[in-house]
Amino acid sequence: MSDKSQTDHALRLAALPPGDAYDFALSPDAEARAAIATELELLTLRKLTFKGQILPEGKRDWRLEGTLGATVVQPCVATLAPVTTRIDETLIRRYIADMPEPSEGSEEEIPDDDTMDPLPDVLDLNVVMIEALALALPLYPRAADAGLEQTTFAEPGTAPLTDDDVKPFAALAKLKNTLKDE
Secondary structure, eight states, rough: OOEEEEEOOOEEEEEEEETTEEEEEEOOOOOHHHHHHHHHHHHEEEEEEEEEEEEEEETTTTEEEEEEEEEEEHHHHHHOOOOEEEEEEEEEEEETTTOOOTTTTTOOOOOOOOOOOOOOOOOOOOHHHHHHHHSSSSSOOOOOOOOOOOOOOTTTTTTOOTTGGSSTTTTHHHHHHHHOOO
């Protein structure tokens, strides 16, 4: 295992000696975090670290094992209030030299192992970090005090339609209750 930590974010895997593991640690500065926040449509990206190792796997394949840590602020889906989320993810990617590339327009099975990628000429750790962060973000961030209020509309003299009324078995339940009462 190499004691040297890689400081460069772009690695030519084919040029690395096949017997050594390579440590890496990325911690973007405030300007880079602001650019990533803009790219991912975040309000703020307070902290971001990505560190781990790239390990040889077989004669020509490589495995990336790392941890991603971030503190992100996103708008709440209901109120647009800022929602802060801490992300701590373990990341494994396998870069396979002889992985067949899908041809354009053809239908092929997606492999069961979603950690496998074709071996790139150059592995850009910044790209891996941003992709992992994008996948780890909450899809629907919600503020703790965000609630959906129910509003009902109906013409005068009619009962308003409720959420329970439009559920698939609501009519059957209503009929059952009517029959039970008779």
